[in-house]
Each structure stands twice: as structure tokens, then as C-alpha cells.
Amino acid sequence: xxxxxxxxxxxxxxxxxxxxxxxxxxxxxxxxxxxxxxxxxxxxxxxxxxxxxxxxxxxxxxxxxxxxxxxxxxxxxxxxxxxxxxxxxxxxxxxxxxxxxxxxxxxxxxxxxxxxxxxxxxxxxxxxxxxxxxxxxxxxxxxxxxxxxxxxxxxxxxxxxxxxxxxxxxxxxxxxxxxxxxxxxxxxxxxxxxxxxxxxxxxxxxxxxxxxxxxxxxxxxxxxxxxxxxxxxxxxxxxxxxxxxxxxxxxxxxxxxxxxxxxxxxxxxxxxxxxxxxxxxxxxxxxxxxxxxxxxxxxxxxxxxxxxxxxxxxxxxxxxxxxxxxxxxxxxxxxxxxxxxxxxxxxxxxxxxxxxxxxxxxxxxxxxxxxxxxxxxxxxxxxxxxxxxxxxxxxxxxxxxxxxxxxxxxxxxxxxxxxxxxxxxxxxxxxxxxxxxxxxxxxxxxxxxxxxxxxxxxxxxxxxxxxxxxxxxxxxxxxxxxxxxxxxxxxxxxxxxxxxxxxxxxxxxxxxxxxxxxxxxxxxxxxxxxxxxxxxxxxxxxxxxxxxxxxxxxxxxxxxxxxxxxxxxxxx
Numbered sequence: 001x002x003x004x005x006x007x008x009x010x011x012x013x014x015x016x017x018x019x020x021x022x023x024x025x026x027x028x029x030x031x032x033x034x035x036x037x038x039x040x041x042x043x044x045x046x047x048x049x050x051x052x053x054x055x056x057x058x059x060x061x062x063x064x065x066x067x068x069x070x071x072x073x074x075x076x077x078x079x080x081x082x083x084x085x086x087x088x089x090x091x092x093x094x095x096x097x098x099x100x101x102x103x104x105x106x107x108x109x110x111x112x113x114x115x116x117x118x119x120x121x122x123x124x125x126x127x128x129x130x131x132x133x134x135x136x137x138x139x140x141x142x143x144x145x146x147x148x149x150x151x152x153x154x155x156x157x158x159x160x161x162x163x164x165x166x167x168x169x170x171x172x173x174x175x176x177x178x179x180x181x182x183x184x185x186x187x188x189x190x191x192x193x194x195x196x197x198x199x200x201x202x203x204x205x206x207x208x209x210x211x212x213x214x215x216x217x218x219x220x221x222x223x224x225x226x227x228x229x230x231x232x233x234x235x236x237x238x239x240x241x242x243x244x245x246x247x248x249x250x251x252x253x254x255x256x257x258x259x260x261x262x263x264x265x266x267x268x269x270x271x272x273x274x275x276x277x278x279x280x281x282x283x284x285x286x287x288x289x290x291x292x293x294x295x296x297x298x299x300x301x302x303x304x305x306x307x308x309x310x311x312x313x314x315x316x317x318x319x320x321x322x323x324x325x326x327x328x329x330x331x332x333x334x335x336x337x338x339x340x341x342x343x344x345x346x347x348x349x350x351x352x353x354x355x356x357x358x359x360x361x362x363x364x365x366x367x368x369x370x371x372x373x374x375x376x377x378x379x380x381x382x383x384x385x386x387x388x389x390x391x392x393x394x395x396x397x398x399x400x401x402x403x404x405x406x407x408x409x410x411x412x413x414x415x416x417x418x419x420x421x422x423x424x425x426x427x428x429x430x431x432x433x434x435x436x437x438x439x440x441x442x443x444x445x446x447x448x449x450x451x452x453x454x455x456x457x458x459x460x461x462x463x464x465x466x467x468x469x470x471x472x473x474x475x476x477x478x479x480x481x482x483x484x485x486x487x488x489x490x491x492x493x494x495x496x497x498x499x500x501x502x503x504x505x506x507x508x509x510x511x512x513x514x515x516x517x518x519x520x521x522x523x524x525x526x527x528x529x530x531x532x533x534x535x536x537x538x539x540x541x542x543x544x545x546x547x548x549x550x551x552x553x554x555x556x557x558x559x560x561x562x563x564x565x566x567x568x569x570x571x572x
Contacts (some may be wrong), residue, residue: 300372
């Protein structure tokens with residue numbers, strides 16, 4: 001199999017793909033387009049961007065009969081043909097880490113979003129030649145280079161092809177070495193990056209994570225960074241990651257720390273996900289959903305470590321870590337969906353919920369990233385408290401690496417629980433049932449107390465009675481973006497997308513809503529005027545008790561020496 005990827009007019013956003021197959025001996029050739037890419041659990045229907053499909057004989061360039069028989073499935077009649085050439089184009093104008101983007105400044109593609117596969121040949125080696133549109137454009141990828149051929153690479157199979165994204169353009173290249181291994185930043189786009197600082201802190205991240213697992217499982221690694229207007233995201237691969245970050249997000253310290261957490265998160269994935277992965281993801285089925293209840297571990301534990309690693313690396317201090325943790329606990333306790341969707345179900349339903357948010361989402365779901373991170377926190381504290389900080393979640397990760405990661409053997413939910421129990425040296429069935437399979441509240445204070453910490457609800461100085469809506473100004477109108485289930489607003493019949501007009505006959509805007517509510521007390525009934533599907537309505541709502549505006553992780557007064565020692569053993 002030989003692919004050629006050209007982009008002769010990049011401003012038109014069309015990759016031109018040619019596939020040549022030799023030594024073919026069947027009457028028909030089936031080609032399929034992946035519907036998703038590993039690491040991003042949503043059916044994205046990449047076939048929707050395919051156009052101009054054509055099949056010809058490699059020997060005489062005569063057209064071959066072909067037809068589309070499913071949304072992502074093409075079939076070519078190949079009787080008496082030993083060589084087949086397929087041509088198609090892919091529209092690429094979506095700049096994310098899991099899609100393709102081509103314009104006058106660069107080309108970027110993910111294998112799953114660009115390459116069709118032949119089911120019988122997914123284990124066969126694949127050559128790829130990339131033809132830049134301009135001589136000054138260079139190719140950056142972790143695919144293995146074929147030395148005697150210009151911009152030509154080889155992948156040992158289709159999985160490898162999918163796992164190595166490609167950047168083509170005039171990207172900045174910055175090489176550095178860590179622990180005797182080669183590393184590289186390839187940066188596309190303009191921004192206020194300070195590459196010397198970024199590389200310095202990235203080295204610390206790499207060294208800190210390598211210490212957990214006992215070394216680096218690769219010879220070279222690529223950080224591919226896209227600087228965009230307001231994009232954000234990352235996608236992990238075995239020997240590289242793609243990062244998308246706001247171009248001006250590197251001067252402000254909080255924004256820079258958020259970038260470093262993104263680096264720590266995606267780099268941690270080279271162990272946890274790319275090598276330590278659920279059984280359901282051991283072999284990828286690119287044509288449909290791949291269900292697992294263990295994404296809370298794959299993503300949630302990684303999210304916990306992306307907060308912890310910069311602390312251990314000395315990039316920020318304990319105060320910053322606890323502030324980040326406080327923000328995440330606030331987010332969790334502010335999402336009513338935590339009382340509806342169990343954590344394991346959140347993972348299983350990622351394909352239909354997490355990446356398909358709507359106005360009601362916060363009422364009926366909880367992110368496995370967010371709750372998984374907080375369950376990881378509790379498990380880490382449980383293990384540390386029992387073993388006086390001599391064991392921790394690090395030992396779980398090391399055991400998972402030794403048992404499953406090195407050999408790339410998929411783990412089952414039972415396997416995962418067993419490793420936690422082996423490290424903790426206790427039965428954790430009750431814990432896993434409560435916090436993965438039910439919606440029971442996470443008992444933060446019970447697990448934080450041995451470390452001299454507790455959760456403190458914070459209220460505004462002026463109490464605001466609870467109504468239960470979020471309002472946003474759009475096009476000069478005050479639009480309700482979210483109505484919390486069972487809130488006074490929901491009981492009154494107020495829905496998302498209603499236009500909010502007035503309280504007790506006085507006009508209200510998104511900016512003045514809280515000021516209006518401060519004039520009332522819990523138990524007061526107010527009249528609210530809205531446009532509901534263009535119909536002017538006035539409804540009554542009885543205000544409830546004020547809700548905390550945030551939660552903070554704070555130190556317990558007069559913490560004992562043991563509590564202080566436990567905290568120091570955890571956070572330094």
C-alpha cells in the first residue's frame with residue numbers, strides 16, 4: 001500500500017489523496033473511512049469531508065466501477081486487476097487536534113481523518129509520500145523516514161499511521177534533550193510564546209513523569225503546538241502529542257500554568273492510554289463506538305496528575321495546586337448532573353453525551369474527566385493515609401505499567417480494581433461500587449481530614465436568593481442558557497433559550513440579574529416576564545436559599561503534627 005498526500009492549492013482547504021495497491025487478487029476492493037480517532041471518544045463521521053472519489057487501473061489508467069455502499073464504505077470492482085489506484089480529496093478547514101486543517105500557511109492532518117483503510121490489509125506496512133505545495137514548506141512527523149526518498153515515510157500498519165499526525169509548513173522547530181532522549185517542539189502560528197521557558201518547564205514535566213514510571217518508553221518525542229485565536233485541546237499519541245492553545249495565552253501566569261497542565265496531561269497519556277489502556281481499546285474498531293467504563297481512570301487519573309506534576313516539578317507551589325483543586329471541586333459541586341449519572345456510565349456514554357453538550361447537559365451528566373480526577377484524589381489519599389505516604393497512586397500507576405502497559409495488554413475493570421486493592425492492601429469493593437456505580441456524594445472531608453484539610457463553602461457577602469438560571473446577552477437580548485433541574489426557575493416553567501425580560505415589571509439584563517435578586521429574600525415569590533417561543537409570558541417563582549458561589553480547600557485550624565506531616569508527604 002502506497003499513499004500520496006498532496007495539497008497543490010492549500011488555500012482551497014483540499015488534501016488530494018492517492019492510494020496505490022499492488023498485488024491485488026480479489027474481485028472487489030473495499031475501502032472504509034474511520035468514523036472516530038483514538039483518544040477522542042465521539043463518532044465524528046470523517047467520511048463527510050470526502051469528495052471526488054475515483055478508482056482506476058494502475059496498469060492502463062482506465063476507470064473502474066465503484067459505488068458507495070455505506071456512509072464510510074466504498075467498493076471497487078477489481079476483477080482481473082492486480083494494481084488499483086484510488087484518488088479522493090478531503091476538505092480540511094477545522095483546526096482542532098483531532099481533525100484536519102489546510103490553508104495558505106500550513107497543512108495538518110490526523111491519519112483517521114484522512115486515510116481510508118482496506119479491512120484485509122490493516123496489518124500490512126504502508127508507505128506515505130507527502131508533497132508540500134511550496135519548496136520552503138517542511139514536513140514534521142514521528143513517522144519513520146525512508147532515507148533514500150524525499151518526504152516519504154513508512155508505518156508498520158494502519159494503527160501506526162493513525163497514531164502519527166503530520167504537520168506541513170514553515171513551523172518553528174526547537175530541539176532539546178531530556179534523559180538522553182531527543183525531543184522537539186514544532187510550533188505553527190504567531191503568539192507570545194517564550195520558547196526558552198516552555199522548554200525549561202517541559203523538561204521538568206518529562207523528568208517528573210519519567211520518575212514515576214522508571215524511564216521513557218521511546219527514543220524521540222514531538223510536541224506539536226498550534227497557536228490559534230481561542231482554541232484549546234490536546235490529543236495524545238505514542239511518541240507525540242498535538243496541542244492547541246490560544247496564541248496570547250503565555251504571558252499571564254494562570255494561563256501559562258494552564259498550558260503547562262495541558263502539556264503534563266498529554267505527556268502522561270503516553271503511558272496512561274497509549275500503552276496502559278482498557279481492554280475495550282486494546283484493538284481499535286474504527287467503524288463504530290468502542291465502549292468502556294474505565295475512561296474515568298484513563299482521563300480522570302491523568303487529569304489529577306496534570307495538577308500534581310507541575311507542583312512536583314516546582315513549576316508552581318502548594319497554594320496554586322490547592323487553588324486549582326478548589327476550582328475543580330467547585331465545578332463538580334455546581335453540576336446537578338453529578339446526582340444523576342454514575343461515573344462508570346459517564347465513561348460508557350462518552351460517545352453520546354460528553355462531546356455532544358446541549359442546554360440540559362449539566363442536569364443529566366457529569367464529566368468522567370472531572371469526577372474521575374476527584375475519585376483519583378480520594379484513592380490517592382486513601383492509600384497515602386493507610387500507608388503513611390509510603391505508598392500512593394504512583395504505585396498503582398507503576399503496577400499498571402508493569403502488568404499491562406509494557407506488554408500493551410488491555411485491562412478490564414476487574415483488573416483495575418485488583419491493582420488498586422493490591423497497592424492499598426484492602427478490599428475496595430464498597431468504594432468502587434459507591435463512587436463508580438452510584439451517584440452517592442463524594443465524601444471529600446473524610447479523605448482530606450487526615451491531611452489537615454477540609455472543604456469550605458464560600459457565599460457572596462450579600463446573599464443572593466437562588467433562582468437557578470444562567471443568563472447571557474446575545475444580540476441585544478438576554479437569553480437563558482441554562483435552567484437547573486428542580487430549581488425555582490424550572491418549577492416555574494422557564495426553559496433554556498427563553499428571552500429574559502423583567503422581574504416584577506422591572507427590566508433585567510444578564511449583568512443586573514444578581515443585583516435585582518439581592519432585593520429579595522428566600523421564600524419571596526417574584527413574577528418573571530419572558531418570551532417563551534416568541535410568546536410573552538409572566539410566571540411566578542418562589543426563591544430558595546442562597547447557594548455557595550464557590551468551594552475552597554482550606555487548612556483545618558490547629559492541625560495536628562500528624563496531619564501536617566501527612567500534608568507535607570503528599571504536597572511537599
